[in-house]
Amino acid sequence: AQSVTQLDSQVPVFEEAPVELRCNYSSSVSVYLFWYVQYPNQGLQLLLKYLSGSTLVKGINGFEAEFNKSQTSFHLRKPSVHISDTAEYFCALSPNAGGTSYGKLTFGQGTILTVHP
Amino acid sequence: GAGVSQSPRYKVAKRGQDVALRCDPISGHVSLFWYQQALGQGPEFLTYFQNEAQLDKSGLPSDRFFAERPEGSVSTLKIQRTQQEDSAVYLCASSRDRAGEQYFGPGTRLTVT
Numbered sequence: 001a002q003s004v005t006q007l008d009s010q011v012p013v014f015e016e017a018p019v020e021l022r023c024n025y026s027s028s029v030s031v032y033l034f035w036y037v038q039y040p041n042q043g044l045q046l047l048l049k050y051l052s053g054s055t056l057v058k059g060i061n062g063f064e065a066e067f068n069k070s071q072t073s074f075h076l077r078k079p080s081v082h083i084s085d086t087a088e089y090f091c092a093l094s095p096n097a098g099g100t101s102y103g104k105l106t107f108g109q110g111t112i113l114t115v116h117p
Numbered sequence: 118g119a120g121v122s123q124s125p126r127y128k129v130a131k132r133g134q135d136v137a138l139r140c141d142p143i144s145g146h147v148s149l150f151w152y153q154q155a156l157g158q159g160p161e162f163l164t165y166f167q168n169e170a171q172l173d174k175s176g177l178p179s180d181r182f183f184a185e186r187p188e189g190s191v192s193t194l195k196i197q198r199t200q201q202e203d204s205a206v207y208l209c210a211s212s213r214d215r216a217g218e219q220y221f222g223p224g225t226r227l228t229v230t
Binding site: 004006032036041042043044045046049090092094102103104105106107108109110 | 120121148150152157158159160161162165167172173208210212215216217218219221222223224
């Protein structure tokens with residue numbers, strides 16, 4: 001079984017400040033990792049993904065995340081946030097079990113990022 | 118091209134009514150997923166289709182939930198005899214192949230009164 005834990009339910013931050021949204025996961029098999037963003041009344045949009053290779057992954061809108069296998073973490077970071085980054089962010093995983101696996105996603109509970117002027 | 122669309126966007130049902138939620142995936146996408154997102158929670162997997170075949174329905178919470186994709190494109194999620202605990206946003210996602218990036222629709226918000 002797999003699980004994803006987002007350690008902060010809400011993160012308030014001032015505009016232009018750095019931010020880190022924390023995500024830990026648990027899985028008995030190798031996984032792919034994702035961060036999604038959800039704006040009010042909209043569907044989920046993929047920010048970035050880790051499939052293999054470099055542990056530092058860069059995504060859209062200036063976000064990046066680092067895969068840490070030993071700590072089973074995949075924290076999301078942005079060096080300087082904007083008001084428009086206010087949204088809910090979800091960390092997710094899907095199993096990488098070779099030819100039989102497909103993209104079934106397990107999500108965390110979400111972190112609401114609020115950027116204040 | 119067009120993204121994933123879902124209809125209706127909002128649905129209010131009285132307890133005990135049946136509802137049908139529609140998902141139009143991106144044209145040509147083989148895989149289709151349904152997720153349920155309760156208020157304040159992350160989405161939870163319901164079911165998965167590869168073309169018209171329903172390969173995983175392990176997340177359907179009860180036998181009142183039924184999904185189909187008869188021609189391998191449009192999918193319908195049906196909930197019979199709705200209960201208050203069925204109130205949630207139902208998200209549909211499609212991907213080009215089995216393990217490809219999933220593109221999500223805007224969801225259908227179901228409220229059972």
